[in-house]
Amino acid sequence: MDTALAAACEATWPATEYAKAGGFSVGRGLGAGGRVSSARAIGDWQESDIDAVIAVHQHWQQAPLFRVVDDEQRLIVALEARGFQCENPTVVMETATVELATVALPRGMASSIWPPSESQRDIWAAGNIGPQRQAVMERVKGAKAAILGQVEGCSAGAAFAAIAQGVAMVHCVEVLPDWQRRGVASRMMHQAALWAAEQGASRLALAVGRENMAAIALYRRLGLREVAGYRYYSPPEGEI
Template identity: 60%
Template sequence: MDAALARAFEDTWPAAEYADAGGFRVGRGLGAGGRVSSARAVGRWTKGDIPAVEAIHRRWRQQPMFRVPDTDDGLADALQDAGYRRETPTAIMQAPVAALTGQPIPYLTTFAIWPPLAIQRDIWAAGNIGPMRQAVMDRVPAPKTAILGRIDDRAAGAAFAAIAGDVAMVHAVEVLPAFRRRGLAGWLMRQAAQWAADHGATWIGLAVSRANGGARATYDRLGFTEVAGYAYYAKDL
């Protein structure tokens, strides 16, 4: 992916702190999931850097984990040789903001709000986006917003969006089970795009698990295209 998207991908979902080990940067996630609790290559690395990364993870009492681009076969091979297992293949997708803003959103279906309402936090928590992951949203610098989605006069979905440069990234898209398959995820994304346009962004991006076929189909229909991918490589603490 290009430099602007790569920057937005990191800046809009940051770890609590970082430490470097050789050619790797390690995130301290404080229980907020692999995105912020993994190491990634930021320069020239050697196999000898891998134990140094593991030492940082263990000092922080988090599982040793690396986030590896699909194109980095050398790192993937080195980690597998070191006993790591591949997990959660993920696609990074992007679209022009203008591709999502041309269709009017039905009245009272979505709202952009910051800080999040209690009901949005409840919706996230119901989808395993609990307080530790929500703490990531709280430490993202502005501009940022929480998207609320409604169906049948009820709060039914939530998402988080933030901007770095001219790229808006959308994270934590969650629709309550009783309201799925009714198009709300698409309206959440269109509201995020409208908010992004209002704040000067020209591109919108997201990450989606390759196993989540329903979400991937929604993003395909909205005009997103895959521009990169990665997987986690993990071993037991």
């Protein structure tokens, strides 16, 4: 993962606070999910730094969790030697903003606003993106937008987009069950790209779980390609 993309991943989905533990940065998530509640390597680290990370997690009363880029083989070996288990493999996909921003959407199909409407908040809540995760969106500094997808005048989908380092990251893409397979997610991605282009972002990216093959297939059809990946490591339950 290149430097700008890594920085955008963090800046557009920030933890409540961070603590440095040797060569790691540890996020405090306050119940907003693994990405903001995990530790990641930010420089050279040694074995004792892993213990320092665990101590920070325990001080914050959150479960120890490491977010590890796929090519960080030394860290993977060190964590597995301690019995840590891999979970939630994730792929990062990217395209040039201009590739998606060339499609003109019919009026009333998608829009970009901030702050989010109540209907967008309800759509996220229905997809398990509740108040804690929505609070992450509020913390983001800089350009951001709530993307609304509509069908027949009804609010059908919602997504969140924010920009850092010239990269527009798209998070929390959700479509209500009654409106799935109607092109809503595709139109929201195009709308996100149109908004990002207006803000001067040259790249558009997102992270999606590797098990979500339907979403990955959609993003590939839209022209996004895999550029990086990461997974989480946590200790066996009750071991720490």
